[in-house]
Amino acid sequence: MSELNNTPFYQSHIDANGKIVDFSGWALPIHYGSQIEEHNAVRTDAGMFDVSHMVVTDINGSEAKNWLQKLIANDVNKLKFVGKALYSGMLNDDGGVIDDLIVYRMDEAETNYRIVSNAATRDKDLAQFNKVAQGFDVTLTERPELAMLAVQGPNAISKLSQAKPAWAETLQQLKPFVGADLTEIEAQDWFVARTGYTGEDGVEVILPADAANAFFALLKDNGIAPTGLGARDTLRLEAGMNLYGNDMDETVSPYECNMGWTLALKDERAFVGRDALVAKRKASKEAGSAMKQVGLVLESRGVLRAGMTVTINQGTENEQTGIISSGTFSPSLEHSIAIARIPLSTTEEDTVQVDLRGKGKFVDVRVIKLPFVRNGEKQFD
Known part of the structure; x- marks a missing residue:
């Protein structure tokens, strides 16, 4: 597996007897013994997934918001307060889906945002980010030094609160699709958001890479089951959530993959792909x-x-x-x-x-x- 990229949790996967496979160039566990048991753990209790292969990009600059309004199909004005998250497609000029991603508002001044996007589309995502950024006062900073762990299931919040008592109040107050900076509670570069890819309650935690294995061990000791890619796929499919490259890609319109609700078309905002998207939808209906x-x-x-x-x-x-x-x-x-x-x-x-x-x-x-x-x-x- 030396030719693959290892996430900061790699040693944790080995220690937990994870069966390692190649996932978009990353060495990740398909399961730790039983995909079915891991699936059921998330549906009935709590499990954790290594999602450190996801791409975290921090955005800052006086025109960061304007850049996002052109880049993505959803409306960044919906991010009414710090920590709020927004799910959106990023379209090509023909209205196809380059990627689906989450944007977080990170400051009061609307000059700092964070994007979490897919590993398999990293290169073309970053190319699109930079292409659209031309002419905008915006700086894009990829954060490969960060790790990311999803903690999902009906008991995810309670068990994470048990593992991290200092987080308990913050976790209880988090509403769906809202994140919180944990710098003052934990340390710099710790962030938690009530998001996920399973159809269950839970959070995704971003943390420094050097803290990854100790965090994994702590959660495992508190009854949160290590869970692999196999269960992640069956969980997301049961929840009706798209997988990039299967359910959507650059040849698929958001209307064709149940992402029509993410399209903010009521105003005249000229986001990439808008005109082609609307024209093709009209033509396909007529035909x-x-x-x-x-x-x-x-x-x-x-x-x-x-x-x-x-x-x-x-x-x-x-x-x-x-x-x-x-x-x-x-x-x-x-x-x-x-x-x-x-x-x-x-x-x-x-x-x-x-x-x-x-x-x-x-x-x-x-x-x-x-x-x-x-x-x-x-x-x-």
């Missing part, structure tokens, strides 16, 4: 080719997988097709589920099928509105 994102449920035997074709109204004059972008066996529901892009015109009355083995033997699947599971509870009838 009857517009797509939408849905959940698929297979309650019979078999597993839905990414890349499988979804057929709607097979054998009729109204036959159409879509595609599965993510699919798996759901540990919480004990049958297969998938995220798919299908024609916008599809209704719940339409017959939807998938050829599981590519041999012309189609099985019926149900179409539901995402998510499948949130806060440990099934979200559909």
